[in-house]
Amino acid sequence: MSQEQWNSKVGFIFAAAGSAIGLGAIWKFPYVAGTGGGGAFFLVFLLFTLLLGAPLLLGEFVIGRKSQSDAVTAYQKLAPNSYWGIVGKLGVVTCFILLSFYSVVGGWIILYLFEAIRGGLNGLSPEQFGSLFGEMISNPLPTLLAQFLFIVMTILVVAKGVQQGIEKASKIMMPALFILFLLLVFRSISLEGASEGITFFLYPDFTKLTSEIILLALGQAFFTLSLGVSAMVTYASYLPKTHNLPKSVFSIIFMNIFIVLLAGLAIFPGVFSFGMEPDAGPVLIFSVLPAVFSQMQFGMVFFIAFLLLFLFAALTSAFSMVEIIVAAMTRKDQSKRKKVTWTVGILIFIVGIPSCLSYGVLSDVLVFNVTIFDLFDFAVSNVFIPLGALLISIFIPLKLSKRELMEEIALGSQKRKIFFSVWYYLLKYFTPAAIVLVFMDVLGVL
Ligand code: PHE
Numbered sequence: 001m002s003q004e005q006w007n008s009k010v011g012f013i014f015a016a017a018g019s020a021i022g023l024g025a026i027w028k029f030p031y032v033a034g035t036g037g038g039g040a041f042f043l044v045f046l047l048f049t050l051l052l053g054a055p056l057l058l059g060e061f062v063i064g065r066k067s068q069s070d071a072v073t074a075y076q077k078l079a080p081n082s083y084w085g086i087v088g089k090l091g092v093v094t095c096f097i098l099l100s101f102y103s104v105v106g107g108w109i110i111l112y113l114f115e116a117i118r119g120g121l122n123g124l125s126p127e128q129f130g131s132l133f134g135e136m137i138s139n140p141l142p143t144l145l146a147q148f149l150f151i152v153m154t155i156l157v158v159a160k161g162v163q164q165g166i167e168k169a170s171k172i173m174m175p176a177l178f179i180l181f182l183l184l185v186f187r188s189i190s191l192e193g194a195s196e197g198i199t200f201f202l203y204p205d206f207t208k209l210t211s212e213i214i215l216l217a218l219g220q221a222f223f224t225l226s227l228g229v230s231a232m233v234t235y236a237s238y239l240p241k242t243h244n245l246p247k248s249v250f251s252i253i254f255m256n257i258f259i260v261l262l263a264g265l266a267i268f269p270g271v272f273s274f275g276m277e278p279d280a281g282p283v284l285i286f287s288v289l290p291a292v293f294s295q296m297q298f299g300m301v302f303f304i305a306f307l308l309l310f311l312f313a314a315l316t317s318a319f320s321m322v323e324i325i326v327a328a329m330t331r332k333d334q335s336k337r338k339k340v341t342w343t344v345g346i347l348i349f350i351v352g353i354p355s356c357l358s359y360g361v362l363s364d365v366l367v368f369n370v371t372i373f374d375l376f377d378f379a380v381s382n383v384f385i386p387l388g389a390l391l392i393s394i395f396i397p398l399k400l401s402k403r404e405l406m407e408e409i410a411l412g413s414q415k416r417k418i419f420f421s422v423w424y425y426l427l428k429y430f431t432p433a434a435i436v437l438v439f440m441d442v443l444g445v446l
Contacts, residue, residue: 060231
């Protein structure tokens with residue numbers, strides 16, 4: 001069967017941006033920044049995004065489009081008779097574990113949505129949202145059901161083939177998410193005492209910067225761009241040769257940074273204005289955002305709209321995780337697609353059960369001193385993803401010649417040659433060196 005393709009240029013950009021923008025930017029970034037000291041974390045995150053993330057994103061696009069293959073085959077095709085296929089396999093395994101806890105948070109959004117629609121959030125004070133949410137996610141049955149529902153929604157779309165479903169929906173939902181976020185930011189920064197939150201988020205206090213925080217920022221930069229797991233390789237494999245890859249990279253990086261900025265500006269002023277703690281962890285946005293919304297006219301209506309869009313953003317990221325796994329397992333044999341997708345989804349749900357219960361009955365079960373949820377999150381975000389990114393940045397200059405790369409990026413003019421050189425050297429030297437240094441620093445080798 002011939003390779004399916006995206007229907008339009010915009011379709012691809014929205015789908016790739018949909019993969020990138022998800023829980024990483026909206027849920028994870030604020031709470032990690034909150035624990036990591038705010039402004040300094042944000043600045044390091046920005047630097048990693050621009051200097052490491054952007055080049056790597058273009059690199060993954062090149063691998064995907066050139067090979068026109070799934071994550072595992074892509075590396076085997078470009079480096080025959082080698083072990084490089086392992087990079088794709090690492091990505092597949094990482095996405096599997098990633099979705100097992102990602103779906104837990106997806107489930108939280110669904111639960112909150114039900115609660116908000118039911119009217120259960122009406123008339124609460126800012127302090128009460130946090131305790132209500134804490135109670136809600138400690139209840140095993142509803143949380144497991146909601147997690148299951150999130151996975152089923154993902155499977156239903158991916159089983160059909162990603163290209164059909166998400167292109168159209170993304171074109172409407174993503175701009176709507178931006179608009180709602182803007183509204184939220186306006187409300188948040190006009191709260192009393194908001195300036196303290198803005199300072200916390202934007203003023204870099206370098207005394208707070210530790211090795212761990214630098215690692216968290218590195219992991220976060222790759223995580224929000226869906227890098228290191230060959231998700232972007234897989235999506236770019238559905239692109240026609242005529243598509244301009246660097247342009248897509250610019251749009252995706254821009255949207256990503258913009259939404260992270262909006263998320264920070266929506267949340268931190270609220271945190272300080274309501275006297276909450278920025279280091280509340282994974283529950284942070286679920287306590288703060290409804291409190292900010294509740295300060296608006298028709299706040300709960302907006303909050304419901306926000307949750308819907310937030311759920312959509314999480315789903316479009318989840319699609320890409322399942323798509324990598326399914327594409328690698330079916331190798332374009334579309335007849336197996338449905339069966340494989342459902343099997344993968346159910347297995348992911350089973351593996352995700354302990355993470356889901358980490359906020360309830362298993363909250364006392366600690367491995368390496370953290371809950372199972374946090375352990376999975378840490379392993380994926382700060383070990384597997386940076387490791388995958390490191391391997392991909394080594395793979396590209398090693399296995400593809402400059403001429404091949406230039407051809408794929410379709411560069412002709414002089415100005416573009418400079419762009420190419422900057423990209424090439426950032427990817428070849430800077431990216432692997434930076435990742436290794438951050439790892440060594442954390443391990444105490446430096
Ligand atoms: N980028 C996604 C997010 O921010 C997470 C993701 C990582 C998706 C890796 C696919 C692959 O939510």
